[in-house]
Amino acid sequence: MPEINVTEHLLLNQKRTPMARGRLTHLLNQLILSFKIISREVSKAGLVDVLGFTGEINVQGEEVKKLDEFSNDVLIHRMSRAGVLCAMASEENESIIEIPKGFPTGDYVLIFDPLDGSSNIEANINIGTIFSILRRKSSADGDCEMSDLLQQGVEQVAAGYCIYGSSTMLVMTTGSGVHGFTLDPSVGEFLLSHPDLKIPERGKIYSINEGYTSYWDDATKEVVNWFKDPSANDLGKPYSSRYIGSLVADFHRTLLYGGIFLYPSDRRDPKKPKGKLRLLSEANPLAMVVEQSWGLATDGADRILEVEPSELHQRVPLVIGSPHEVEIVRNIYKKHGY
Structure with a gap:
């Protein structure tokens, strides 16, 4: 061929x-x-x-x-x-x-x-x-x-x-x-x-910078604990942790192997209360890719692609990956009032 x-x-x-x-x-x-x-x-x-x-x-x-x-x-x-x-x-x-x-x-x-x-x-x-x-x-x-x-x-x-x-x-x-x-x-x-890439329905990998744990809210801490605790998650064993620190690389692995990537809001920098990633140049394009491959992308609660931009360099939390894991995270955030 x-x-x-x-x-x-x-x-x-x-x-x-x-x-x-x-x-x-x-x-x-x-x-x-x-x-x-x-x-x-x-x-x-x-x-x-x-x-x-x-x-x-x-x-x-x-x-x-x-x-x-x-x-x-x-x-x-x-x-x-x-x-x-x-x-x-x-x-x-x-x-x-x-x-x-x-x-x-x-x-x-x-x-x-x-x-x-x-x-x-x-x-x-x-x-x-x-x-x-x-x-x-x-x-x-x-x-x-x-x-x-x-x-x-x-x-x-x-x-x-x-x-x-x-x-x-x-x-x-x-x-x-x-x-x-x-x-x-x-x-x-x-x-x-x-051709015709499809993200797996669920994965075995979670990706987040756990060095910032002390800056997270209780909802994000519960999310990560769910992935690490075999008695809490439905995998029956801890998810593997993989974090490169290059968004495009972490997302590419997630797209091919399944699982989830998270960059939540945190308290590190008062100038960046929504986290580090930019809505227009990073979150939106990757959200379109993941949705077209049957995955999901949210800010923890709402669909990324429906976030209304108000400024050119607007930042947004990002939860992106396989449908199973993203829905789990969304339910935990919802329980905390997101």
Whole structure:
């Protein structure tokens, strides 16, 4: 059977969907080219001067890594020239990224985390790019508005991530299932390797940073104890604990093996009462992927994709994974009044 590359797969899906438009396929192809460029730099990061800090602080108050900056610049440069976007937003930029004057624009909005897990770069741990695509709501006659970016996750037309590690893999959905493509460096193409991904109904792994236990509320402590206590959970033995500290890597494992990933709110930082993860650039795209693979994503109580955004860098708790485990967590939080 001949191998199918990602472009062929997108074109086949476009033909099957009467309302599909070639401009979305073009947008995704430009994104894919950006991922190839980033993957190339990640693979040789230890050989060139792209490791370490730039000395700058991003909008989140975090030091910016050189590879972060490179990835952000690649995405902004390539996607500004794609001719299909009216605006972008990045985790690294405080406000809307407008399309430069003189370049054609389009009907889509791109929101992305250019290099998730960058604190793990020097340790050679998986890192990745997360993306969300929305269709603009404002009039095409004027500039993009903030309301075009502040849309609920249910409005996404495509979402996914590209994970860079022992291999480079693109996982994405355009609203009709989730498919994984692995980059074959010998031909320079993403080839379909994981068609129609489905997360297991239940798993045996929970993933959370237990170093923050003292900052959690009673509900979160009960949740984690449920996974650890064989007399409490219905597995009859403790769940295995796995935590990488790179969201895209922890989520990717959860998608393939089942189980649950949690990043709850905590009391560590009064400036971040809702936790660390960003709704628009991290939680929403991964929530779309997991729901399209028959999983669930909540903030502990409510569906992530229905959270109403109020600001560009809004943070949200995230409970995501197999339906069985997510429902268990939701019931425990509900008991505590969430």
